[in-house]
Amino acid sequence: xxxxxxxxxxxxxxxxxxxxxxxxxxxxxxxxxxxxxxxxxxxxxxxxxxxxxxxxxxxxxxxxxxxxxxxxxxxxxxxxxxxxxxxxxxxxxxxxxxxxxxxxxxxxxxxxxxxxxxxxxxxxxxxxxxxxxxxxxxxxxxxxxxxxxxxxxxxxxxxxxxxxxxxxxxxxxxxxxxxxxxxxxxxxxxxxxxxxxxxxxxxxxxxxxxxxxxxxxxxxxxxxxxxxxxxxxxxxxxxxxxxxxxxxxxxxxxxxxxxxxxxxxxxxxxxxxxxxxxxxxxxxxxxxxxxxxxxxxxxxxxxxxxxxxxxxxxxxxxxxxxxxxxxxxxxxxxxxxxxxxxxxxxxxxxxxxxxxxxxxxxxxxxxxxxxxxxxxxxxxxxxxxxxxxxxxxxxxxx
Numbered sequence: 546x547x548x549x550x551x552x553x554x555x556x557x558x559x560x561x562x563x564x565x566x567x568x569x570x571x572x573x574x575x576x577x578x579x580x581x582x583x584x585x586x587x588x589x590x591x592x593x594x595x596x597x598x599x600x601x602x603x604x605x606x607x608x609x610x611x612x613x614x615x616x617x618x619x620x621x622x623x624x625x626x627x628x629x630x631x632x633x634x635x636x637x638x639x640x641x642x643x644x645x646x647x648x649x650x651x652x653x654x655x656x657x658x659x660x661x662x663x664x665x666x667x668x669x670x671x672x673x674x675x676x677x678x679x680x681x682x683x684x685x686x687x688x689x690x691x692x693x694x695x696x697x698x699x700x701x702x703x704x705x706x707x708x709x710x711x712x713x714x715x716x717x718x719x720x721x722x723x724x725x726x727x728x729x730x731x732x733x734x735x736x737x738x739x740x741x742x743x744x745x746x747x748x749x750x751x752x753x754x755x756x757x758x759x760x761x762x763x764x765x766x767x768x769x770x771x772x773x774x775x776x777x778x779x780x781x782x783x784x785x786x787x788x789x790x791x792x793x794x795x796x797x798x799x800x801x802x803x804x805x806x807x808x809x810x811x812x813x814x815x816x817x818x819x820x821x822x823x824x825x826x827x828x829x830x831x832x833x834x835x836x837x838x839x840x841x842x843x844x845x846x847x848x849x850x851x852x853x854x855x856x857x858x859x860x861x862x863x864x865x866x867x868x869x870x871x872x873x874x875x876x877x878x879x880x881x882x883x884x885x886x887x888x889x890x891x892x893x894x895x896x897x898x899x900x901x902x903x904x905x906x907x908x909x910x911x912x913x914x915x916x917x918x919x920x921x922x923x924x925x926x927x928x929x930x931x932x933x934x935x936x937x938x939x940x941x942x943x
Contacts, residue, residue: 555584555830560735568732568743571720571825578829579715586830587715588670611646613867614708614792617923618647619655621706621790622662624919629661632705632789636667636695637712641677648684662705665690695778701787710794713843714835716774719752720813723767728756731768733826740826758842760804769804769811770836776846779911783850788914790921791852794860796906797838799935812837840909844934847911855917856910857934858927863908866925 559577563569579586622631638644644664651659664681666689668674674691681689692698720731722744729744730752747753755771782791797803803812815822817832825834844854858866909930910921927933 553830555581558584559733559829560738563733563735568734568745570748571731571733571742572717574733575825575834576717578825578834579717581830584830586833588672608646608649609868611643612650613864614643615647615650615654616867617792617921618706618708619651619658620922621915622658624916624921625704625789627657627661628704630704631658631661631663632665632703633662634665634667634703634705634707636707636709637715638666638668638677639673641666641680643710644677645681645683648681648688663688663690665692667692667695669693695781695785698785700784703786703789705789707782707786707789707791708794709792711796713772713775713778713793713795713838714797715833716772716778718770718772718774718813718836719748720768720770720811721747721752721756723763723765725765728759755842763804763806764809767806767809768813769808770813770839772836772839772842775838775843779843779847779852780850782911783847783852783913786852786913789912790855790915791847791911791913793843793909793911794906795838797840799933800839800841801935803837803839803841838907840907841934841936844909844911844930844936848936848939852911852913853915853917854909854930854934854936855912855915856908856921856924856927857930858908858924859904860906860908861904862926863923866923866927 555578558581559569559574562577577585580588582588618633622628625631633647635644644666648659648662648664651662664684666674666677668677668691677691678689720742721728722731722742723729724744728747730747731742732745734741734743747756751773752771755773759769779791798805798812802808810823813823813825813834813836815825815827815832815834817828822832840857844857848854908923910924924930930936
């Protein structure tokens with residue numbers, strides 16, 4: 546008897562569900578492929594990121610990313626009045642390397658902020674939580690906390706910063722296609738052992754509501770994504786945040802770019818062994834499935850939930866804003882740079898250079914009950930976020 550690989554097991558699970566219940570929404574398909582508790586891509590003990598994994602992230606570049614975000618977090622702490630019960634909340638921490646790098650920087654360069662801080666991991670995966678424990682074992686146990694979801698946090702209990710890096714692009718999305726001048730939802734069917742798309746009316750009233758916001762002049766055959774989960778996520782964050790900042794780093798587009806007429810197949814992409822492909826039915830359970838963030842819709846949902854948009858820019862300008870003075874000092878004052886410092890400068894350039902990661906990623910900062918007249922260093926070289934995000938007047942919540 547042949548032994549099924551983990552990916553094959555989740556594929557068979559999906560086939561069985563379709564056989565019993567008929568075609569499934571692509572959102573359900575993506576959720577099971579990535580997050581099935583036993584066989585999902587993200588739920589095992591593998592290492593999907595880094596040189597030996599399937600894709601490369603900011604955290605893989607080196608400790609400089611944690612250093613730079615640490616500088617921004619410290620400034621946020623100062624803007625909030627240096628509270629003694631400062632929460633740094635990370636969601637999507639993977640093996641915990643970023644947390645360890647950030648805490649190392651705070652411990653070395655801002656001991657007062659380090660002493661005031663508690664690091665919260667939002668992690669539903671027990672295997673990853675164990676890895677995070679191991680990566681951060683040098684820090685006092687009282688400084689680290691683990692929670693399974695945002696829903697386990699009481700409303701209004703976070704005073705501090707929530708950070709995520711490449712979290713939203715992996716949220717399961719609804720896939721929709723323009724057919725006969727109407728939006729139809731992509732469902733997944735399996736016939737003769739092969740997966741295929743079939744098209745049905747939108748599966749929920751909430752999806753219909755989101756579809757009503759899409760341009761009605763897009764052509765037949767145009768396919769795109771609706772990330773309802775991301776908008777719900779930011780609404781949940783607004784509830785649990787009492788006072789502080791939400792810093793989101795990911796890749797995406799403002800609305801007009803996201804729904805550009807030339808983007809006829811949307812942004813859906815899959816990654817395996819540093820290769821990219823567009824067929825989500827290839828290597829099910831053994832490949833990452835992602836979609837770009839539609840930043841305008843996320844910002845609108847944030848404002849409707851009571852958050853302020855206080856910064857948005859590409860990673861190039863964000864990283865330069867945080868590290869330019871430090872790097873200029875290094876290059877000006879240190880005559881003979883050690884190999885370690887040379888590597889530090891190299892990774893800085895990799896993070897910010899337009900041809901590597903500088904324009905691929907963007908940073909969005911939201912705030913609640915935080916000073917609006919104190920700018921953040923990471924956004925000092927950015928344009929007005931409302932203009933960049935194509936936002937109208939801020940909604941009146943009262």
